[in-house]
Amino acid sequence: MHVLVIGAGQLSLMLAEAGSRLGIQVDRLDPFSGDLRHGTSLDVANYDLDTLLARADILTAEIEHLPDNALVQKLMSAPRFPGARALRLIADRLPQKQLLDELEVPSAPWLNCDSASALDQATERFNGEMVLKRRRGGYDGRGTLLCDSDTPRPGDDWIGDTIVEQRIPFLRELSIVGARNNKGECVFYPLTENLHRNGILRLSLAPVAVPEVMQRSAEDSLRKIMSALDYVGVMALECFDTGDQLLANEVAPRVHNSGHWTQAGTDICQFALHLRALTGLPMPTPTVFGPHAMVNLIGTSFTDALQYSAGHRLHWYGKEPRPGRKVGHINMENHSADALRQHAHALLNELLEQD
Numbered sequence: 001m002h003v004l005v006i007g008a009g010q011l012s013l014m015l016a017e018a019g020s021r022l023g024i025q026v027d028r029l030d031p032f033s034g035d036l037r038h039g040t041s042l043d044v045a046n047y048d049l050d051t052l053l054a055r056a057d058i059l060t061a062e063i064e065h066l067p068d069n070a071l072v073q074k075l076m077s078a079p080r081f082p083g084a085r086a087l088r089l090i091a092d093r094l095p096q097k098q099l100l101d102e103l104e105v106p107s108a109p110w111l112n113c114d115s116a117s118a119l120d121q122a123t124e125r126f127n128g129e130m131v132l133k134r135r136r137g138g139y140d141g142r143g144t145l146l147c148d149s150d151t152p153r154p155g156d157d158w159i160g161d162t163i164v165e166q167r168i169p170f171l172r173e174l175s176i177v178g179a180r181n182n183k184g185e186c187v188f189y190p191l192t193e194n195l196h197r198n199g200i201l202r203l204s205l206a207p208v209a210v211p212e213v214m215q216r217s218a219e220d221s222l223r224k225i226m227s228a229l230d231y232v233g234v235m236a237l238e239c240f241d242t243g244d245q246l247l248a249n250e251v252a253p254r255v256h257n258s259g260h261w262t263q264a265g266t267d268i269c270q271f272a273l274h275l276r277a278l279t280g281l282p283m284p285t286p287t288v289f290g291p292h293a294m295v296n297l298i299g300t301s302f303t304d305a306l307q308y309s310a311g312h313r314l315h316w317y318g319k320e321p322r323p324g325r326k327v328g329h330i331n332m333e334n335h336s337a338d339a340l341r342q343h344a345h346a347l348l349n350e351l352l353e354q355d
């Protein structure tokens with residue numbers, strides 16, 4: 001089996017790693033440069049696109065924000081790409097929010113911010129407590145503007161291809177990662193608690209102790225979204241826990257940073273699960289081994305990463321460290337969820353001091 005991944009970053013690298021344990025060859029294609037890498041190799045191989053497509057049994061993507069070039073246009077219309085529809089829709093926050101509304105998946109109240117009067121209307125309706133989000137291209141907090149009643153009116157560049165949401169006073173951020181295969185079968189991991197700083201995920205803790213009904217409600221929401229899009233593979237749903245309910249924040253049609261703990265914390269990690277779903281391999285519900293945490297390394301140097309990860313599991317992506325750049329992560333475990341939370345926060349604080 002050959003799986004062609006659009007995107008050549010760390011998510012594709014970890015898919016390739018998981019593929020090697022399932023006898024699945026993963027090719028990673030950089031959609032900007034057209035460079036191809038086989039498996040976990042860092043060397044670039046040269047193929048013309050037709051040969052590449054002929055070689056691929058199935059296509060998938062590790063990012064939803066793809067360049068609008070001839071290569072991507074051809075890939076998006078290729079056969080055997082079961083995630084293409086979801087990718088197209090989710091890459092734009094406007095149809096994404098519309099889909100959540102249609103499916104009655106609760107999410108933050110919102111408006112299409114396509115004019116100055118729409119922004120005025122939102123400011124009044126949400127009493128200035130709002131979040132502006134560019135429809136396309138946002139990630140790690142880029143393309144997002146948090147406003148409160150004391151913030152001056154956002155500049156005019158926030159009017160147009162933008163949506164505006166009510167700012168939710170959430171207790172915490174949670175996410176659910178699950179997968180659907182082409183028979184419509186779905187499996188899910190337990191809810192994960194996520195801590196962000198400046199819009200970037202820094203720490204995940206799983207499984208979260210939540211009432212069964214909350215886990216079921218998250219699963220139902222994600223199942224509805226995957227089914228509506230006839231999606232195949234792993235998908236993540238980021239949520240706000242308001243205390244009374246879960247509100248969907250955004251959908252990611254791919255393996256997700258908040259699912260990295262599954263590499264150490266389950267018998268089938270999200271990368272293996274994605275490949276199983278795509279290639280029609282059996283997809284049992286993953287077994288969870290106990291409390292696990294994932295701490296992101298943002299702009300950390302390799303030698304520091306080795307120090308910080310002593311006694312834990314380091315994943316290093318081989319990228320040049322730059323401020324704000326995800327260069328690796330550390331998976332940690334502890335039989336006590338409280339002790340794990342403490343250790344993970346201590347590590348995060350050490351890392352934040354280096355920022």
Ligand code: ATP
Pocket residue numbers: 108131133138139140141142143144165166167168169173196199238249250
């Ligand atoms: P990602 O990198 O996960 O794709 P993103 O930058 O594209 O993230 P969001 O996840 O929508 O965008 O927003 C980034 C963060 O901003 C959220 O994790 C949350 O902390 C905060 N945020 C977003 N929307 C709201 C909201 N409606 N109310 C309060 N906080 C919000």
Ligand code: MG
Pocket residue numbers: 238250
């Ligand atoms: Mg997000």
